[in-house]
Every structure is written in structure tokens, then in C-alpha cells.
Amino acid sequence: MSDRQAELAANLADFRVRLEAACAAAGRDAAEITLVAVTKTFPADDVARLAAIGVTDVGENRDQEAAAKHETCADLPLRWHFVGALQRNKARSVARYADVVHSIDRPRLVTALSEAARGAGRDLLALVQVSLDAAPGRSGAPPDHVPALAAAIEAADGLTLGGVMAVAPLGADPDPAFARLAEIALAMRADHPEATMVSAGMSGDFEAALRHGATHLRIGTALLGRRSGVVG
Numbered sequence: 001m002s003d004r005q006a007e008l009a010a011n012l013a014d015f016r017v018r019l020e021a022a023c024a025a026a027g028r029d030a031a032e033i034t035l036v037a038v039t040k041t042f043p044a045d046d047v048a049r050l051a052a053i054g055v056t057d058v059g060e061n062r063d064q065e066a067a068a069k070h071e072t073c074a075d076l077p078l079r080w081h082f083v084g085a086l087q088r089n090k091a092r093s094v095a096r097y098a099d100v101v102h103s104i105d106r107p108r109l110v111t112a113l114s115e116a117a118r119g120a121g122r123d124l125l126a127l128v129q130v131s132l133d134a135a136p137g138r139s140g141a142p143p144d145h146v147p148a149l150a151a152a153i154e155a156a157d158g159l160t161l162g163g164v165m166a167v168a169p170l171g172a173d174p175d176p177a178f179a180r181l182a183e184i185a186l187a188m189r190a191d192h193p194e195a196t197m198v199s200a201g202m203s204g205d206f207e208a209a210l211r212h213g214a215t216h217l218r219i220g221t222a223l224l225g226r227r228s229g230v231v232g
């Protein structure tokens with residue numbers, strides 16, 4: 001086993017211990033939580049190493065990087081999550097490899113991704129990314145835009161509405177933000193009972209996310225180590 005393989009295995013084991021503890025504290029069943037390993041800035045070799053130790057879901061936030069890694073890792077039994085800000089002109093590319101797109105925050109993305117998915121002969125799970133702070137310029141739809149976006153995704157060929165996604169506001173207590181997300185998710189399920197996914201929680205705040213119903217944790221640093229020098 002390479003040093004890096006051993007390091008990733010140790011990180012994954014440590015994380016699973018923390019996940020079990022956080023689930024026990026929150027009254028959640030760890031078996032119902034999906035770990036999405038966010039591999040951005042790390043090489044395709046790391047994706048393969050994670051797959052070899054049982055990771056089933058990986059997340060990327062930049063199309064070019066994700067497309068290249070997916071090509072290298074196409075034979076691995078992995079579900080690919082696109083978690084970054086999505087540009088309309090990247091929809092065609094993303095639709096070729098992503099199984100789940102977490103970052104739908106405006107109607108024109110629904111249209112573009114729907115066309116792209118149909119063109120690729122694929123069906124993608126699509127999550128509505130919600131903005132939990134009022135900061136302009138950050139990704140995510142305002143909460144009052146969520147119902148219309150959900151309806152648009154539900155009506156779009158090639159897309160299946162999966163649920164909601166959010167990033168906690170920077171530098172603030174994540175608990176109230178994730179509590180708000182839980183309310184938004186509940187309201188969405190009233191109209192769309194199948195939309196059960198709540199993508200919330202990163203390395204620094206996954207315990208809080210679990211307290212508020214997260215089903216999919218997006219974990220980078222705790223599994224792969226610190227990202228050096230690269231933005232994102």
C-alpha cells in the first residue's frame with residue numbers, strides 16, 4: 001500500500017468514527033448518510049484510491065478538472081456529483097459525466113441542463129442550491145425562488161428533482177442556517193415527496209448539518225487533506 005493510500009484510509013476511518021459519533025448525538029442512522037468525497041484539486045489517483053477503500057460518491061466543483069478526472073476514472077464504480085457554480089455553457093460537458101448536479105440556482109440553468117441531459121441521453125438528479133445568507137454574488141437561489149425552481153426541474157425532461165443543497169454562510173453559526181434549510185427541504189417535500197436529498201455539511205460543519213437533516217455530506221479536507229494554493 002502506498003503512503004498516500006494508507007493516509008487516505010486512515011483519514012476515512014477517522015472520519016467514519018466522527019460521523020458515527022455525530023449521528024449518535026443527533027439521533028441519526030449513519031447508514032442513511034451518503035458521504036460525497038470532494039476531490040477537487042486532488043489528482044485522479046486519489047479518486048481511484050478512495051474508490052478502492054469503499055468511497056462510492058465523489059464531488060467536483062470545476063467542469064474542466066471534473067471532466068478530465070472522470071475520463072481517467074470512468075471504469076470505477078462511482079457516482080459523480082457536480083457541486084460548484086455552474087455556467088450555462090458548461091452544461092453540455094457536465095451532463096456527460098455528472099450523475100447529480102447540486103448547484104441549480106436559476107431557471108436558465110434548468111433549461112440548459114435539461115437540453116444537455118437529453119442530448120447526452122442521460123437523466124440527472126438535480127438539486128436546488130439555496131442561499132442561506134443575503135450576500136449578493138454568492139451562489140444559491142433566494143429561499144422564495146425555490147418552489148418555482150423545483151417545479152421547473154420536475155417538469156424538465158432529463159432531470160429528476162433530488163432535493164436541496166446549501167453552503168453555510170461564512171463565519172457564522174451554521175446551526176440556524178441549516179435549520180432554515182431543513183424548513184425549505186420540508187416545504188419542498190410537501191410538493192415533491194421524492195425530493196428527499198439534503199446536501200449540507202462540509203468538513204468544518206457536518207455535525208451541525210446532521211442535526212438538521214442532512215442526507216449528503218460533502219467532505220473534502222477531512223478526507224484528502226488541505227488544498228494547497230488553489231482557489232476553491
Ligand SMILES: *Cc1c(COP(=O)(O)O)cnc(C)c1O
Nearest residue numbers: 038061083202203218219220221
Ligand atoms: C470544496 C467544497 C466542499 C468541501 O469542503 P471541505 O471544507 O474541504 O470539506 C463542499 N462543498 C462545496 C460546494 C465545495 O466547493
